[in-house]
Amino acid sequence: MKKLLLTVLVLLAVVASMMLFSCAGGETEHLYVYNWGEYISDGSEDSLNVTKEFESYYEELTGKRMKVHYTTYPSNEDMYAKISSGTSNYDVIIPSDYMIERMIKEDLLAPVNIEAVCEKYGAECYYDYIGEDYRGLFYDPDNIYSVPYTYGRVGVIYNTTMVDEEDLGGWELMWNEKYAGKILQFNNSRDGFATAQYMLGLDVNSTDRADWESAQRRLLEQKPLIQSYVMDEIYNKMESGEAAISAYYAGDYFTMLDINEDLGFYYPERTNVFVDAMCIPKGSQNPETAALFINFMLSPDIAIANAEYIYYASPNSLVFEDEGYIEEMGPEAMEILYPEGFNFAEELNTYAYRNLDDKTLDMINSLWEEMKITGGLPTSVYVITVVLVVLIASMIAAVVIVKKRRARWY
Amino acid sequence: MKRSFMQRAAAAPHIVWSVLFIIAPLIFVVYYSFTDLDGAFTTENIGRLFTSNYVLIFVNSLCLALISTVVCLVIAYPLAYIFSRMKEKWQRVMVLLIMIPLWMNFLITTYSWMTILEDTGIINSLFKAIGLDPVHMINTPGAVVVGMVFCYLPYMILPIYTVMSGIDPKLLEAASDLGCSGWHVMTRVVMPMSLSGVISGITMVFVPSISTFYISQKLGGGTFQLIGDTIESYFVGTAINYHFGAALSLVLMILILLSMAVMNHYSDSEDEGGRRIK
Incomplete structure (x- = not known):
């Protein structure tokens, strides 16, 4: 039953998107990025506009024009609902650890072949700069489906x-x-x-x-x-x-x-x-470009711009070892974001949320x-309601009585 | 009357639309209400609704919706009457003024009300500036009623105004000539004639306010819950349970249908009465 409705919706979506794309022309490539709100350097307040930068980077690399379509979600659950319905065609998403675990289990993610793609395009691969501590985590032990972002x-x-x-x-x-x-x-x-x-x-x-x-x-x-x-x-x-x-x-x-x-x-x-990591959904039309985008997000200028804009700790050694970045953040922020003696792997394994089964959820x-x-409204609300109901009822009764009387006269 | 082929063909898009987006979703709501997570038939969802907690939510929603509707009516009725007796040029201006808030997304208006009513908000800052004690307004049922009245007031004013502007002024003059006092002109002529507008206004305010969810969350602070909030949390919460959410929606729909049936009953009998008197 659910499948049937989904099929109908998918068909509608496909028809609609075909109509859209047939007008767009064949030259430009498209990349669909789906991220948390306020979670990328977006060009406001003199920051770097990362999606625009990627468009020109891609054009330089391949000679083809690129259009990045960037949309946001407020929670892992909203994102999951959209991806699992199968009606979307996002190329890059940034879920949190427990959600990645769930999506891998439900076969919703595609492998991120970052090294192979970099080689193919002749781009420098930045994956190796991800700190040792932030690889092989519980949700993706073999680093196949995700690249940590923050x-x-x-x-x-x-x-x-x-x-x-x-x-x-x-x-x-x-x-x-x-x-x-x-x-x-x-x-x-x-x-x-x-x-x-x-x-x-x-x-x-x-x-x-x-x-x-x-x-x-x-x-x-x-x-x-x-x-x-x-x-x-x-x-x-x-x-x-x-x-x-x-x-x-x-x-x-x-x-x-x-x-x-x-x-x-x-x-x-x-x-x-928590860890938020970049992933490619199974439905992506363009997994190679998506992997290229993920690699681009790891490149030093971009990663630093993002980290300075969103203030989340970065697992990328090009960021957390960069002197300009450390200076920009200041000692207090560095102490909160990267506290000394903080054993990341151990803390993550003890305190991270894990994917739970449907019944438990x-x-x-x-x-x-x-x-x-639990807990109702203040009593005054109920009193007012009762008074109103009595008033309305007596008004209706009065009207009905008057009418009956009149009906007798005429 | 037998319809021609063309007439049928012209209706086809509408029928397809209704089946796809009205009938099919309704069937899904009913289907989900009576199945559990594994898809087996169950009445547990409906049964769970009749535990004290959920009954209280329905009562809460009904109370606030009723209060908001009455407040809207009390504000809207005199306004609509005054507007309908203005010069035509001014009537247009007034209707435009009422419409303008509708052009703005209600999420934004609600968010603004939050800033206005907060303890450190605009009203309380004003009070503080002129030396009055601050009044706690946000996160109370009163704030929710204010938000709902603000959002839905135009839906009350417009239908009443439309009906009232259709009342021929000559009728009012005739009533006065025949000896009606101002009060009687109002109660015997204007009120019965504008009743259909009042009924549709009440429906248009009551239905959205009983199922509202955003306003109660932002202005009520989420410390008490209404039925709309509860339904929302079962569809986009951390543990999505479409089945129970659907059961809640189903009962809400039945509740709304019932109240509309009651309203229609009264408006129908009113029409009959009118005809008989004529």
């Missing part, structure tokens, strides 16, 4: 003017009643549960319902203190001082710090570690939903 950890962002120093340090800050109404929580089940699980020392990849239920209890305790459950709104709310405490990705903290200098940041003892979502829907 990595990072989740930490707690707080407003130094509103939060006392002695309260800092752990996940407990997000449960501190002193800051009721000033705390933001993730509006997504996996990250939201993780804050409670790391605090309690539970495994974020547990398949045991009891574990998730004890995390849910903590989230329910936290609920009255929460100002709102957010994802991207966090920027506004933290930058304006509307909220004082929130957990988020380290790189994004610097984006907020640019606007609000009062913000501080720390990593709790146990916290999520369904259970997590139900528990999260249950937590979200």
